[in-house]
Structure formats: C-alpha cells, structure tokens
Amino acid sequence: MEWKDVLNLFQGIATLAASEPSIAIARIGLIFLGMLLVYLGKKEVLEPLLMIPMGFGMAAVNAGVLFLSATQQGTLFVNPILSEPTQLINILQIDFLQPIYTFTFSNGLIACFVFMGIGVLLDVGYVLERPFESMFLALCAELGTVATFPIAVACGLSYNDAASIAMVGGADGPMVLYTSLMLSKNLFVPITVVAYLYLGLTYGGYPYLIKLLIPKELRGINVERSKNVVTITSGEKLAFAIIACSVLCLLFPVAAPLFLSLFVGVGVRESGLTHFISFIGGPVLYGSTFFLGLLLGVLCEANTILNPQILILLLLGILSLLLSGIGGIIGGYLMFFLKKGKYNPTIGIAGVSCVPTTAKVAQKSVTEVSPEVLILPYALGANISGVITTAIIAGIYVTLVPLFK
C-alpha cells in the first residue's frame, strides 16, 4: 500500500492535489470565504439569514470534492449544468440538493416564494398615502438599474448579461435572481452571489453615503404630518393590488410570476387571512430564504464560479448599487427644493428597494441628528414603491432586452 492510497481515503484532500493549481487555490480561498461569511453574518455586518447558510454551503462544497470516476471530480451536492432529462432524473436520486435546485431554484420558484413573503410584509398604504413622492423617489433610485446597463454593454457584456447585472441596482435579491435566470443563465450564479453579498452591505455602506452627501442640518429636517391622520382602508389596498397585478401581468407576461407573487402576498395580508399570513410570512418566507442561501453557497464551487467575468461583475454590481443610492438622494434633494425646504432629503435613499433595510437606514441617519424626527412612514412609502418600480424594470428588461439583436 502506498501513501497515495492512504491519501485516497481523504478524497477532499486528494482531489486538491489532483486539481490544477488555480482550482485548488480557489477551493481553499472559497472555504475561507465561507467561514468569513458565517462570521460576518453572526456579527450582523451582513444579513445573517442568508450569510450563515451561504457560508456553510460555500465551505462544505469546496471541501467535499471527491472522485466520481477515474478522471472526473465532483460533489454530491448539486450539478447545476445538467439539463438532459435522463441524466437529470439520475442525478436527482444522487445529489441531495438537486431536487430543491431543479424544482425550485432554476425555475425561479424560490424567488417567487420569497417575493410572496415580502408581499405579506408590505403595507401598500404607505404608497397610496403619498403616491407622487413615493413613486418619484423610487424612480430616482432606479438610476443604477438604468445607467449600469449601457456601462456594462460598453465594458463588453452582452445585452442580456448587462441587464442582469444592472438589476443589482434595484437592490432586490429575488428580482436579480429571476432576471438573471431569464436572461443570463450561464452567469446567474456569480451575478446572484454578488447581488446578495452587496445587498447585505447596504446596511453598513449607505449611512456613509448619506453622511457624505447630506449635511447635518438637512438630515434633521422634520416633515410636517397632519394631526388628523386618515388611513387607507384595506379594501382600497386590496383593490389596488388586484388591479395593479392584472395590469402589470398584461403588460409584462414574462415577469407575471413575480407580479403575482408580490401582489398575492399583499392581497392575503389585506384580506386578513391570518393563517395564510402566518404560513407565507413564516415557513414559506424563512424556508425559502434558508434554502436560497444554502443553494447559493453550494453553487459557489470553484469550477462553477470561477469565471473570467467575475471581476467585472463585482465592479458593475457595486457601481449599480452606488448609483441607485446617489439617485435616491438626488430625488430627495429634488423633493426638498419642490417643497421649499419642508422635506427631509434623507428619505430619498429609501427609494432603493431593499425593504425595509433602506427605510431603517434613512430613519437611523435622521435619528442620530434629531432623535425626535420621524420619517419612517415617508421612507416606507418610497421603499415599497421601489419594490414595485424595480419589478416593472425587471419586466421591461426581460421583455425588451431579448428584442435587441
């Protein structure tokens, strides 16, 4: 018996030795990156609901590589490349995450489940109370989603890939996943991983952007509220949800699953169906979030994710989010001038549709300067409008970009 036979008992290490040096180094790097994500998730620097399972998945998939045959290495987690039906049925019985990947991830179902959960948590009344302001700020905050597309094309990406990475500026993970699955199947893993990593950073990074662009005096502006507040009825919200769902599905049938998922969640909430609200807002949302994070981590296997375009995706992703934040703040300033100084420009950042993170970021930045000022209702209106406008832009990209040839 030779030493290499002993090494074959520990195939995770033997496959490292048998791989090309670049792949071996990448695997080791991704194992440590997975550990780092778990640490950052525990410290709540990044979103722990996603980063904890993603970190574990990333570390495990890069460690657990074995010899599938004399010449082929692989894992027993998931094979994202297979599409031939016979091979797929075979692998469904071997790779333990393959059924979840094939039946919920690659067809966008898991993104839709997360969106249903988001819909149940949303109160569209905030949008209906201040539609002009909310929509205006949300549109301004789509600067990154729109401007990054031509920049990405100029950097050499195809129209489909450019649209997919531009959607990172919409700051909505399920929509990035859905758009990249529809338009850019070969890059959807790195694009979605980049998107979720950066979205986790908005909570830490956007406050600095606010401090840089908005002086203290303006951050502390109190927005006057009427003493006699009249709320939007649940009937109005429900009617708006079904009409908006129908209109948007008619306009963009390719994105209809996303619109249905969001508005059925809103409809369930406004109908007062408590069992559905608990079910969708609880097990569906958190279960989907867990498996989304786990699958994203597992898909970060060195052979799958190492793509020469990953660096350009990293740069374009951060550019897209940065431009969206700047666009939102510009929108806040425009509202400040339109209202002759009676508007807090910080609210603009909430137009970036990371619900409710950016609304909380806006309120926190204001509270640091003026603890008595409450801008959260305004910020939530812009935040929720941001979700709707990002869904519309996703629908526009998915419908129109394939026509650009």
Next chain:
Amino acid sequence: MKLSTRGFWIAGIVLSFFGVAVARWLSPQVPPGYTLMTTLAGQLLALGGLFVIALGTRKRRKRGEAEGS
C-alpha cells in the same frame, strides 16, 4: 373637471387597460419603425392609470384630514 374618488378609480382603471391595449394589441400592428415607441407609450399610459388610482385615494385621505381638522 373635479373628480370624485370613484371617478379617479374608474379613470385610472380605464386608462390602465387602454394603455395595455396600446402596448399589447396596437403596437404589433403599427409599421415596424413605430413598434417600440407605441409599446413604450402604452406601458406609460398603463402605469399612469395606476398612478391616477393612487391619486384618488390620496385625495380622499386629504379631504378626510381637512374635514377632521
């Protein structure tokens, strides 16, 4: 012409579905050079209709607040 809240809802729904008809039914029938423009115009009309509905609820809310104070 002042619209009641119901008027805003009706106008908004009609405008939205008119925009859908322009974007999805009319645009494939226009000459090729005008297809994109017609599609975008229809989409803007449809989204504008949703905005009109939201304006109606806002108007009702503001009227209620004014009466209350």
